[in-house]
Amino acid sequence: MLKPRSTATRELVSLDGTWRFAVDTAVGERPWTAPLETRLEAPVPASYNDLFTDSAIRDHVGWVWYQRRVRVPRGWTDDRVVLRVDAATHQGRVYVDDVLVAEHVGGYTPFEADITNHVRAGQEFRLTIGVNNELTNTTIPPGTITVSQDGRRKQTYLHDFYNYAGLARSVWLYSVPAVHIADVTIVTGLDGTSGTVEYEVATSTPAHVRVRVLDASGAEVAESDGASGTLRIEDVTPWRPGAAYLYDLVAEVLDGDDVVDTYAQPFGVRTVEVSGTRFLINGEPFYFTGFGRHEDTPVRGKGHDDAYLVHDFQLMEWVGANSFRTSHYPYAEEVLDFADRHGIVVIDETAAVGLNLAVEAGLTGAPPRPTFSPDTVNDDTRAAHAQAIRELIARDKNHPSVVMWCIANEPSSNEEGAREYFEPLLELTRKLDPTRPVCYAAVMFATAANDGIADLFDVLCINRYYGWYVATGDLVTAEAYLEGDLRGWAAKFGKPIIMSEYGADTLPGLHSVWDQPWTEEYQAAYLAANHRVFDRIAEVVGEHVWNFADFQTSNGIHRVDGNRKGVFTRDRRPKAAAHALRARWREIAGSKPAGGQDAARQFPPGARDELNGEGGTAR
Structure with a gap:
């Protein structure tokens, strides 16, 4: 699907701005048939959840409605008129006056409709867009809806970021010639x-x-x-x-x-290629430094904002990051366009996060359920997952910044049924795009010994939190655990390894002279312990810290005002770890080996000496 552009033969009109807004319980059964009876207005693009002071809107489960009047430019008489929604999280319906013209499931990819037969050049029409935030076992990402004793519908889900919803990206009206x-x-x-x-x-x-x-x-x-x-x-x-x-x-x-x-x-x-344990761009070894990120800012939620776009890329440049993963969904196209223009490498990920019911059991204490079964993640889920892959590749296939597809984050790859679920999805991905490597990010429960799908993929992306969730506060033990874990993956699969997540929650301004979790010093020491391991394992070709910035999560006593693993605060102020990363990553950027076998690894100054001394074994 082409991104709308203004050309000599096409015109483009932004429909961003404030729209009338209402939740489904506040309007009639067919709200698109008349002007919305509401005093509320919501900006587009923005998530709606944090805009209003009414908690019933923030916690609403179901449909919400956006509406505005639109005038078709009078010069479009001989053209086709197309309406495009960049994203509606997680399901969208579009009505032109009383007519349903488009419907789409999937919260992070665009959809559009040719509305030529429903509008006239120079005249206005009523545009209504319904957005549904519901997640079930057959959606990507999955979730569960329950009804409380007082009749309120509640949404639960297995991903650790807030389920922001609405029209978080732009809406457009554009023209194309009849033959286009x-x-x-x-x-x-x-x-x-x-x-x-x-x-x-x-x-x-x-x-x-x-x-x-x-x-x-x-x-x-x-x-x-x-x-x-x-x-x-x-x-x-x-x-x-x-x-x-x-x-x-x-x-x-x-x-x-x-x-x-x-x-x-x-x-x-x-060009992009995996050769042995090396990741090559233009035939040259590449070492990933950067982050898992989120589209998450105060008030806007997941709403795209060009000011944050520019500032976030400035911070990534300042800290020495050369890459990021679009965790855990496709980001706005403007983000990838910016990465294309500024030479930032991207691992592009679908919204398949939460395909792991072992996490549910661990968080709630409920008896474990199988992740892959007719009643949980099933064939319908896989069909939705396949569609998400098709739409991701169709949208992002021409971006040079995108060097790898990540088709899932932390699935239960160690459970029975994982291979049957993922093998067809991997085949589809390679059929749609045989030019890019494919990966998934492995959860803590999946090890080299029990993972059932790693051999199918090109790169091993590993999420690990030794020193945080395991061996909390004991970095000596954590370092030993991590090294044994990564060496197990390297020995069994012989593939490049990217540490796709590692991090520790940190409260800015909290300090200690000891290894005390939540302090700024501990976050920096935690990262340093991980980095010592990476520098001793030649198969490691990248490090993506979790997370770039603090972000909002669902309600839970294990999260205090969201996830605090960012090296920047939610309002983008650096913690001590950001300065430590800057020193390391700028050294890595300045120490790239000049070809030969050693080009498989980029070592900071001193790391090579450590390998030849008491710190490890020379390779």
Whole structure:
């Protein structure tokens, strides 16, 4: 699905702003058939939960309704009119006046509808969007709805971040010609100093297509006739981590000599490959430094905000991060566009978090239930999961910043039924995109000895909290546990390992001279203990701290105003750990080996000496 853009043949109107807003219990059964009777207004984009002082709205389970008037530009008489919703968490329904024109399940990917037959250029229509936040055992992510004795519906879920809902991303109205470009797919390669660009352009109806490649200055560097083919860029400038370079593939639909439609798709020329225990970008070993993150800010919830986008990337640059994972759902397209332009590497993840009922048993004390069964995570769940993968890849396939697909976070990969569930999903992912490696993030319960799916994947992403949930406050024991754990994965599978989560909750301003959990000193010491292990294991090719910033979670006595594992506070102030990471990651960036076998690992100054001394075994 193409991102809407304004071009010489297309126009784009933002529908962001304040909309009328109501929960379903405050309006009639068919609220889209008339103006909403409400005094409330809600901004778009934003989650609605933290906007209002009424707790019944914050805790509402079910449908909410957004409504506004929209005028179609009068110059669109001969064009198709398309309405696009960038995301509706977790289900959306769109009505033009009284007519349902679109419905979508999945809270983090876009959907759209051609509404040409329902509107007229120059005239207004009533736009109503319903959003449902309900999660069940067959949704991605999953959850459970219960009804209390007083009749209130309650939502529970197994992911450790707040279930923010609403229209958290933009809504658009845009025009396209009757015959138009519907999709563009680009796959790049490197051949010496040249770049190869395989392309495929889909059109609404069969049409004559011409493509041109423009460099960053706007100069044409390649061209071809036809809806598919391979272009060659001589003296190509590759897209590199930290040194982004983007070209534009300009696709045109022609009617004789006339350009009927034109669309420019930015892309970068780069390759991604897993070779043995190395992760290669453009044939060069890459070591991931960065974070698991969340779309989470005060008041806005998961609402996209360009100011936070810019500031967060500035903080990542300051701390020396070269990458992040979109934990635990696809982020707004603006985030990936920014990563493309600034050379930040992305592991792109579906919303499949919480596929693990062992966590439920551990948190509630209830008897454990099997994760994979007809009554829990089942074939319908897998179908929803497959659709989430299709939509993720369809949306993000052309982003050079995206180097790997992560199809699940912390599933119960050690349980019976995991392989039967995940093997078809992995096959689908590779069929949709054979060019990128695929991973999942392994939960603490899954070890090298009992994990049932790790052999299927390209990279081992491991989430571990030794020194926090296990061996709390005992970093000597935690370091030994972690090293034994990671060496077990390395020995059994012989694949690259990314530490995709490790972290400790920390209250800013709490200090101690001892290894006391929750203090700033302990968070820094905890990270240092993990880093010593990473530097002793050659198979480790990356470290993503959990988390970039503190974030909101569901109610629970084990969380005090959310998850505090961020190295920045929720309002983006650095804790002591941020400064410690900055020192380490800037050293790593400055100590990249110059080729040869040692290029499989990037060591901070002194780490190589440690391996040859008492700290470990030389490799």
